[in-house]
Amino acid sequence: MLKKQQLYQQLKQDIQLQHWAPAQVLTQQQLAAHYSVSRIVVRDAQQQLISEGWLSAHGKAGMQVAPFSVAEAEELCMLRLQLEPLALRLAASELSFSQLGQAEDVLRQLAQQTNMPSYQRGELNWQFHRLLYQPCGKVHLLRLLDQLHQQVARYLGYQEQVLAYTDTSAAEHQQLINLLRQRQTDAACHLLQQHICDASALLTQHLKNRQGA
Amino acid sequence: MLKKQQLYQQLKQDIQLQHWAPAQVLTQQQLAAHYSVSRIVVRDAQQQLISEGWLSAHGKAGMQVAPFSVAEAEELCMLRLQLEPLALRLAASELSFSQLGQAEDVLRQLAQQTNMPSYQRGELNWQFHRLLYQPCGKVHLLRLLDQLHQQVARYLGYQEQVLAYTDTSAAEHQQLINLLRQRQTDAACHLLQQHICDASALLTQHLKNRQGA
């Protein structure tokens, strides 16, 4: 087992779940002690997390957990809005019925297992979207979308129910599948755009309220 | 002086200039010896370059210089085509006359100093574009565009004159400035789109010819 990769995953998740607070300053030693690994391992993970935007170099000493900002959240949503419909458009003609079925399976999971922790619900939600984009075959685009999703996920604050998977969302997802199965690509892309747009508005409004409080 | 950062820059440039060939497999020790640093330093740089797509993990041992593929080049161009006009649109209303003047200065440099090595011409060309996007204020988008440009730059193969800065390109750049100065945002974005589209076509065609030869 590669400790490096383990620590990378763990640390990223801990940031995502806000076990390390936004804007908090961490030291290599602190993390090495906390996770019981040597500083070398911390450095490797740190490097990767910095270049993915989870951490930022903090002056000459220490690293800072990426702080929250409404502006950044809006930017991330904007990028999703720009790129996900593109990915879907490229993937649409390649999407096999079996793949569409797979995506539907994920939807069913979401609908049935209602007592799942919201962290997992978020993951499943992305898995659904990801399955639809996958066949576009653009590695850079897909990697980028993965990163965007993870960054947005930070802002969702998984303990909140407000932004969880709603009935409306479920219906839209099903409709998306239907459109794709009928090869109505334009309509599907448009629906997706609307879907992301709504989710973005919900998120940014929520953040603004929270900031005010 | 941080050796880590130095090596990162140097190694990236060496890959860009194809001193390390595409698809070549490198070892940490090899690089440590070649650049006269310890393996730790190599690891730090390696990690960063992997997550930016210059290198890829190669099985369990070694790293591979990202190979060339026409498909990847096309994808990178597509992403530029999707994102740069967006950045320009967001920046357009914020662009001050002084900033437009700065961009024009870069154009003049390109026009006058005709004996510049093509590597530097490429850099100046990007500097011009970058100045126009900067005021959009979207850090993720700008970082992304920087990375895209650098990756595309690999494919340009700076020794070639074919893809160098042409008169047509110069004229289009100037026209872009004029449109922006008159706040004709839509026209400017459209011109930019055309500009990138042409450059992309030139590049991919060139790659396809090269592959056939």
Added chain:
DNA sequence: TTAATTTAAAATGTATACATTTTTTGTCAA
């Protein structure tokens, strides 16, 4: 000769140790 298994070499992952830089603390003078 060839295939397979064992053995040696090399490369990476990780830890520890040292050097340098940065930050903090503490003392002393104004």
Added chain:
DNA sequence: TTGACAAAAAATGTATACATTTTAAATTAA
């Protein structure tokens, strides 16, 4: 008290050393 300067503590950058894994080689049996 405050400000500046010096000393010490802490954190990071880098190197070396060790352990583990992976690759290559070599020896042996069929």
